[in-house]
Amino acid sequence: MSLSTAPAAIHATALIDPLAQLDSSVSVGPYSVIGPHVRIGAGTTVGAHCVIEGHTTIGRDNQIFAFNALGGIPQDKKYAGEPCELVIGDRNTIREFCSFNIGSPGAGGVTRVGDDNWIMAYVHVAHDCIVGNHTIFANNSTLAGHVEVGDWVILGGFTGVHQFVRLGAHSFTAISSVLVADLPPFVMCQGQPAEARSMNFEGLRRRGFSAARIAAVKAMHKALYRDGLTLQDAMLRIADLSEKYPESTPDVQMMLSFLEQTSPRRGIVR
Numbered sequence: 453m454s455l456s457t458a459p460a461a462i463h464a465t466a467l468i469d470p471l472a473q474l475d476s477s478v479s480v481g482p483y484s485v486i487g488p489h490v491r492i493g494a495g496t497t498v499g500a501h502c503v504i505e506g507h508t509t510i511g512r513d514n515q516i517f518a519f520n521a522l523g524g525i526p527q528d529k530k531y532a533g534e535p536c537e538l539v540i541g542d543r544n545t546i547r548e549f550c551s552f553n554i555g556s557p558g559a560g561g562v563t564r565v566g567d568d569n570w571i572m573a574y575v576h577v578a579h580d581c582i583v584g585n586h587t588i589f590a591n592n593s594t595l596a597g598h599v600e601v602g603d604w605v606i607l608g609g610f611t612g613v614h615q616f617v618r619l620g621a622h623s624f625t626a627i628s629s630v631l632v633a634d635l636p637p638f639v640m641c642q643g644q645p646a647e648a649r650s651m652n653f654e655g656l657r658r659r660g661f662s663a664a665r666i667a668a669v670k671a672m673h674k675a676l677y678r679d680g681l682t683l684q685d686a687m688l689r690i691a692d693l694s695e696k697y698p699e700s701t702p703d704v705q706m707m708l709s710f711l712e713q714t715s716p717r718r719g720i721v722r
Contacts, residue, residue: 526579
């Protein structure tokens with residue numbers, strides 16, 4: 453990320469530490485506070501009354517609305533002031549009253565948010581979370597520490613995700629869902645705790661999935677949830693889908709890789 457020391461479009465009431473690195477095209481709204489270890493890339497806008505602190509790096513063309521708190525220390529009693537990080541990519545929209553924490557030293561020390569994400573109001577992203585690209589987090593959805601969210605995931609409003617849970621690409625949670633187990637790719641869930649309801653077929657169609665790829669996803673759903681198979685037997689059946697639907701091979705491999713990394717203790721949403 454190329455940064456400039458030229459003056460940025462900063463409101464007179466904003467407090468910007470002299471050591472902060474802001475591209476000359478960055479704008480900062482009234483009464484915002486930006487700390488010394490913050491780097492912000494070209495075209496990003498920061499609204500009013502935001503606090504951006506810690507070792508925080510923000511990429512290009514992000515829209516950060518008012519009253520956000522980014523880069524605060526983790527809500528972890530073990531944290532002792534280590535220089536952990538928050539890294540946010542490009543073209544994200546972060547609406548009002550969100551809080552993203554830096555990482556913690558025991559888990560790599562970095563919280564990461566990718567590109568092109570649509571983050572609605574009052575979302576919390578805790579320490580050491582990894583968020584992919586093209587996600588949508590509806591209002592008040594909350595990630596506990598160490599959560600991993602794949603690309604194109606949609607979280608319904610008031611979704612709560614337990615620490616260390618993983619959400620596979622293209623998965624979807626209904627409003628007020630509570631996840632205490634891993635949510636495989638493509639799966640739609642609902643409930644407290646969440647239970648699998650279907651696959652995210654409409655979302656896949658909107659993203660240009662072919663009929664063959666969607667048929668393979670339907671077969672994965674049947675193996676995982678309809679035929680009473682153990683997880684290991686379901687994985688064997690899913691592995692065979694590449695032969696029947698060659699076009700779906702990357703989708704099959706993604707599903708198998710996700711399931712192979714699932715802890716037996718945690719399991720998957722059923």
